[in-house]
Amino acid sequence: EAGVAQSPRYKIIxxxxxxxxWCNPISGHATLYWYQQILGQGPKLxxxxxxxxxxxxxxxxxxxxxxxxxKGVDSTLKIQPAKLEDSAVYxxxxxxxxxxxxxAFFGQGTRLTVV
Amino acid sequence: xxxxxxxxxPLSVPEGAIASLNCTYSDRGSQSFFWYRQYSGKSPELIxxxxxxxxxxxxxFTAQLNKASQYVSLLIRDSxxxxxxTYLCAVTMGDYKLSFGAGTTVTVRA
Numbered sequence: 001e002a003g004v005a006q007s008p009r010y011k012i013i014x015x016x017x018x019x020x021x022w023c024n025p026i027s028g029h030a031t032l033y034w035y036q037q038i039l040g041q042g043p044k045l046x047x048x049x050x051x052x053x054x055x056x057x058x059x060x061x062x063x064x065x066x067x068x069x070x071k072g073v074d075s076t077l078k079i080q081p082a083k084l085e086d087s088a089v090y091x092x093x094x095x096x097x098x099x100x101x102x103x104a105f106f107g108q109g110t111r112l113t114v115v
Numbered sequence: 116x117x118x119x120x121x122x123x124x125p126l127s128v129p130e131g132a133i134a135s136l137n138c139t140y141s142d143r144g145s146q147s148f149f150w151y152r153q154y155s156g157k158s159p160e161l162i163x164x165x166x167x168x169x170x171x172x173x174x175x176f177t178a179q180l181n182k183a184s185q186y187v188s189l190l191i192r193d194s195x196x197x198x199x200x201t202y203l204c205a206v207t208m209g210d211y212k213l214s215f216g217a218g219t220t221v222t223v224r225a
Binding site for chain 1: 216
């Protein structure tokens with residue numbers, strides 16, 4: 001079974017530029033998560049999708065971040081314009097069930113550096 | 116109050132010893148609890164899940180859950196150098212939001 005796929009693996013941009021990350025979850029997984037992990041910290045949930053609907057986006061900085069999940073499968077996360085403090089690893093994860101007793105699996109992440 | 120809190124590290128243990136990691140959570144309605152291991156520069160890897168009060172053992176790992184105390188722990192027995200990593204506690208909140216603690220870094224001394 002293929003795991004969660006993310007691209008690109010690394011990205012360096014200048015502040016005020018825009019960037020987009022892509023995630024393909026495990027086949028059949030209804031729930032998709034985007035996390036931001038700053039060095040030395042735990043992952044911070046940015047947005048959680050159930051199929052193509054948003055379950056939680058309370059910590060998504062909506063003035064600069066946006067995310068969508070087309071047809072309940074692939075997802076993209078966009079930052080526009082980027083700030084220096086957006087430098088982090090962006091992790092995508094997916095899980096299968098609609099209830100609470102499900103396990104989430106992570107992709108390899110995208111390391112973003114904003115200079 | 117943070118949603119998920121872990122005991123501050125780093126934790127250094129000798130090879131062969133038991134490493135004990137603790138986690139508390141704020142939402143009394145939480146139903147699912149997970150431990151992830153994260154090696155430096157890698158993404159988190161699920162190592163244990165627990166859903167009901169009591170102990171759950173998997174190899175050298177034991178997870179313990181006490182919902183009344185809103186407490187979950189992870190024991191690593193016979194610690195090996197390969198266990199050196201950051202361990203993340205994750206909790207599914209009432210609306211199925213999956214929240215993580217800050218992590219505890221464990222170093223196993225050979």
